Amino acid sequence: MPSRKKPRPTGEARRKQRDPRALSLVQTRRQHAREIAEDYAEAIAELIADRGEARVVDLAARLGVTHVTVHRTVARLQKAGFVSSRPYRAIDLTRRGRALATTSRSRHETVLQFLLSLGIPEHVANTDAEGIEHHVSPETLAAFASALKKSGL
């Protein structure tokens, strides 16, 4: 098969990207699919750690969506190579999925601790961290970690 990847724009969309700020916006949008993968990987890893396995219903409760959404998304993540699953069975992470879960979790923790170190109340920090973590580059993450270390002395 001719490797049916998602085709990048070739017409106006490509030609018109002259404004430098557009690049950041485009990157931010591209990031979106990965956000979901990160949230799922993190949640699956957590469920496996907590209860031994990740079931569709528990994942749904953990993520605040219906089991149908979980089912479809898991199928997509399986195609993408992050999880493995068989009908009516628990969901498992692939090696790649575990790697994603690990880095996501650690990044989440750093962002959360950093926000808390600024004096932000816990419930606010939790929600903000959830939204922010997916948009934090390695450089920014390192800066957060270093600021955290300084403040923690």
Added chain:
Amino acid sequence: MPSRKKPRPTGEARRKQRDPRALSLVQTRRQHAREIAEDYAEAIAELIADRGEARVVDLAARLGVTHVTVHRTVARLQKAGFVSSRPYRAIDLTRRGRALATTSRSRHETVLQFLLSLGIPEHVANTDAEGIEHHVSPETLAAFASALKKSGL
């Protein structure tokens, strides 16, 4: 008419939200539509300031999408009361749109300056700020501003 707003989930989705972390995730997802409104409002305000008017093509170049996407989104934002537009004319912000643009712009600036104050390189900070700004609560924004003031002495 019976006020056709977007209906909130009433079945499984509502019942199953027992996990506290789910709430943050649900909120983060709900935020999504507003992100676009903020990006558009900011871009439109900027174009009007820079060239006197905001045209569909310029907006498309500024946002890194095609003019078709801009056209459809502007229609949605008009329904939502953020912009006003007439066929083949420039796009204008409503009072609400201008308010959104102002707060978005100021928040963006605070986030960006805060990242820069941590020593993050400019091009990275720009991209990260673009992604992060939409997920920063008023509390966190205040914390950023206050940290910025301290560091800026």
Added chain:
DNA sequence: GTGTTAACGTAGCATAGGCTACATTTTGTT
């Protein structure tokens, strides 16, 4: 081993945001 219930899967709908291709209107040139 049968039957109920909970979990899982499937069908089908809606919204939102991308795109290309093509049609129409404005704008600007000659």
Added chain:
DNA sequence: AACAAAATGTAGCCTATGCTACGTTAACAC
């Protein structure tokens, strides 16, 4: 005024992420 080019609009397709409603399988009680 007529034409060419640029801007805008429309049609139609795709993917992703939600949902409800309903069918199917597996787990568990008895």
